Amino acid sequence: MEKLINSLKKLGLSRYESQAYIGLNQIIAGQAEDIAKVSNLPRSRIYDILNGLEEKGFVEIERGRPMKYTVVEPSVIFRKQKEKLIDELEASETKLENIYTNEISEVQAPVWLIHNPVRIIESETELIRKTQKSITLRAGFLLEGEAQAIIKAIKANPRKITVxxxxxxxxxxxxxxxxxxxxxxKSKLPNLEIIQTELPMIKMLISDEKELMGTFAQFSGENNSIIPETAIGVNNKYAAICKNFNDHFLKQFEKMKKLM
Incomplete structure (x- = not known):
C-alpha cells in the first residue's frame, strides 16, 4: 500500500488524496461517508479531500443530495499523466538544447563534436557573430540553407570583417x-573575396585565426550528394591548430589569386 501511495504522490496527490483514490477504486462510486470508511480517513476531512481529487481529475462528482463520487479509471489517469510528463520533458529538452547550442561556443573547451545540420549551422553563425576581424571558409560543400545563414550572420556583424x-x-x-x-x-557582401576551385568534400570555417568549425559528412552517387543526417561538426578552439589551418588557407588563397 505504501508503494502505491508514494506512486500517487508523485502524480501530485497528497497522502490523504492518495488513500481516498485507492479506496474509491475499491467501490467505484459512492457517497463521501462510504469513501471515508473504506479509505480509513476522517469524515471531517473527506469533502475537502474529494474536492481536491476532482480538481486534479481523479474523481467525478454528481451534484445532488447526497452527492455521488465516481472514480476516474486508472488507465485514463495514467495515460493523461504519461502524456503530460512526456510533453513537459520534450519541452524541457527543447529549451535546454537551445540553451546548450547558444552557449556551447562560450565554453572554454578545446574541441566539441556537434551533430545535426541545424545545430552545426547555428554554431557557425554564433561563431561569425563573435568574429572581430576575419572569416576564412573552405567550402567543399554546404548544407541546405547554410550559405544563406552564413551571409545573414556576416551582414549582421557590426564590424568590418574580411571574408x-x-x-x-x-x-x-x-x-x-x-x-x-x-x-x-550575389550576396554583395562587403570585403568578400571568393575563388572558385576544386576542393575535397569537407568544410572549414575559421574565425579570427583562433577558432574553427570543420564539418564532415558521408556522400554518395556520381555527384557526391551529401547525406545531411551523417554530418558532424567539429568546433576546435586550439589556437595554434586554428592558426596553422588559417595560414595554410591564406597561402593557398593568395597563390590561386595570382593565377587568376
Whole structure:
C-alpha cells in the first residue's frame, strides 16, 4: 500500500488524496461517508479531500443530495499523466538544447563534436557573430540553407570583417543542387573575396585565426550528394591548430589569386 501511495504522490496527490483514490477504486462510486470508511480517513476531512481529487481529475462528482463520487479509471489517469510528463520533458529538452547550442561556443573547451545540420549551422553563425576581424571558409560543400545563414550572420556583424572563401562551384545535398559560389557572389557582401576551385568534400570555417568549425559528412552517387543526417561538426578552439589551418588557407588563397 505504501508503494502505491508514494506512486500517487508523485502524480501530485497528497497522502490523504492518495488513500481516498485507492479506496474509491475499491467501490467505484459512492457517497463521501462510504469513501471515508473504506479509505480509513476522517469524515471531517473527506469533502475537502474529494474536492481536491476532482480538481486534479481523479474523481467525478454528481451534484445532488447526497452527492455521488465516481472514480476516474486508472488507465485514463495514467495515460493523461504519461502524456503530460512526456510533453513537459520534450519541452524541457527543447529549451535546454537551445540553451546548450547558444552557449556551447562560450565554453572554454578545446574541441566539441556537434551533430545535426541545424545545430552545426547555428554554431557557425554564433561563431561569425563573435568574429572581430576575419572569416576564412573552405567550402567543399554546404548544407541546405547554410550559405544563406552564413551571409545573414556576416551582414549582421557590426564590424568590418574580411571574408575570404575557397569553394567548389556547386554541391548536392540529397541530390538537390546547391549553388555555392553564385550564392555568395550575389550576396554583395562587403570585403568578400571568393575563388572558385576544386576542393575535397569537407568544410572549414575559421574565425579570427583562433577558432574553427570543420564539418564532415558521408556522400554518395556520381555527384557526391551529401547525406545531411551523417554530418558532424567539429568546433576546435586550439589556437595554434586554428592558426596553422588559417595560414595554410591564406597561402593557398593568395597563390590561386595570382593565377587568376
Amino acid at each position: 575570404k572563401i575557397l569553394a567548389n562551384p556547386i554541391c548536392y545535398v540529397e541530390n538537390e543542387k546547391i549553388e555555392i559560389v553564385n550564392t555568395f557572389e
